[in-house]
Amino acid sequence: MKTEARDLQLCENLGQQRTEWAVTRVLWPLLYALLIAIAFGLLGQGPLARAKVEGENGALILEYKRFATAKSSTSLVVKIQGAAGQGRVLLSREYLSKVEIQKVSPEPDKMVADAEGLVYVFNTASAAPVEVRFSVEPRTVGQLKGWLALNGGEKRHFSQFIYP
Secondary structure: OOOHHHHHOOOOOOOHHHHHHHHHHHHHHHHHHHHHHHHHHOOOOOOOOOOEEHHHHHHHEEEEEEEOOOOOOEEEEEOOOOOOOEEEEEEEEHHHHOOEEEEEOOOOOOOEEEEOOOEEEEEEOOOOOHHHHHHEEEEOOOEEEEEEEEEOOOOOEEEEEEOO
16 A cells, blocks of 8 residues: 555644754854864864963063863963073962962972062073973963063063863
């Protein structure tokens, strides 16, 4: 026995079907955009996730993650080169007010409060560059801006986006 299409009893709701199609047309591009963002590092590891700021003639180099998560640890790596005697790294009060510094490695010789922030003093007597790692935990969500300077020199600005 042959069944024809007009004999089938289908329960159709064309309004609901159109709504589902419209939602699908919006969600698929959003899904692709999310996958592309993940691939490029906007949500973790990838080529856009890491940033680098250089200072006066390469004497100061800051490497950091552009994107981090609140209440999880991230690092600021500061490389000091060619500073005779002492390297004085000034980290802005604006940045310090929104993060908790968990560890500084190697330990600074001393820390001095300044009107603009906190100065970390490191022994740089050897010819080898000194690499300092600040382990920080962001306390806020959103755009986090700061700057640092070496030996009272020019301020080098950086920015991170903190996810919840």
